[in-house]
Amino acid sequence: MQNRYTCDVGDFAKYGLMRSFHAAGFRTALAWYLSSDEGHNSDGKHIAYLGFDEFRRCDPKLYDQLKTMVDGNNRHISAIEGSKILGADTLFHSELLDFNDLPSLLCKAGKHKREERRKKWLSNCKTETKDAEVAFFDPDNGIAGNKPRPLASKGPKFLYWSDLDTFIDREQSLVIYNHASRNGTVYNQITSRLSEIKGHVPYGSNAFAMLWRRYSVRYFLVIPTDDMKSRISSTCDDMIAGPWGQGKFFELVKK
DSSP: OOGGGTTSHHHHHHHHHHHHHHHTTOOEEEEOOBOOOOOSSOTTOOOGGGGOHHHHTTOHHHHHHHHHHHHTTOOSHHHHHHHTTTOTTOEEEOOBOOOTTSOOTTSHHHHHHHHHHHHHHHHHHHHHTTTOSEEEEOOSSEEOOSOSOTTSTTGGGEEOGGGGHHHHHTTOEEEEEEEOOSSSOHHHHHHHHHHHHHTTOTTGGGOEEEEEOSSSOEEEEEEOOTTTHHHHHHHHHHHHHSHHHHTTSEEEEOO
């Protein structure tokens, strides 16, 4: 996540999903995986959706809040947290995670400092989200593959399976943002990820995806615990049965 993405169409999707969970009675947490804003591309400029009523019909309160922020040039995660739009009891981990100010990974000091920073960031994340039933994770690009490694310059843009150990041990349900790539169809990508989840999460067989199709394709991997499987599945089914699904915004995908 970068502050420049705040209120874009991907955020609208993410917050809509989180608000549906909160409305269903779940206490949620959001780990932003916040990294420094980049300027080499036009990412984060997908805000034209705020001019269309079909988006507003999905969640008028959310739409109006994000439009107010965009109109006021107040696109920052602190504005989202302060607005309470995701629920007054929602938990957040907002600490910046990047290595831009640290020495190169190629030197011993650089490796040590990066290890310590990531370790501290993850420890704080675990502490600040411990009381949530459902933990949402918002890494820039989603779950890492073979590269980059966690301590590489682009490492903070990804979630690594080992990041989830504590969340799994304390039996929290998980929702992970993942960016669609150009390698195969998005359905094949989701199928591959759902298979991969089974090898990393004991309750991974419960997993499914909420695929977002509008403007920029992306998906959210939803991994309910056994105890929450029925409630979470019902929550997402209700979304699909309503404006979020009927307008072909979200699509529920199972393996």
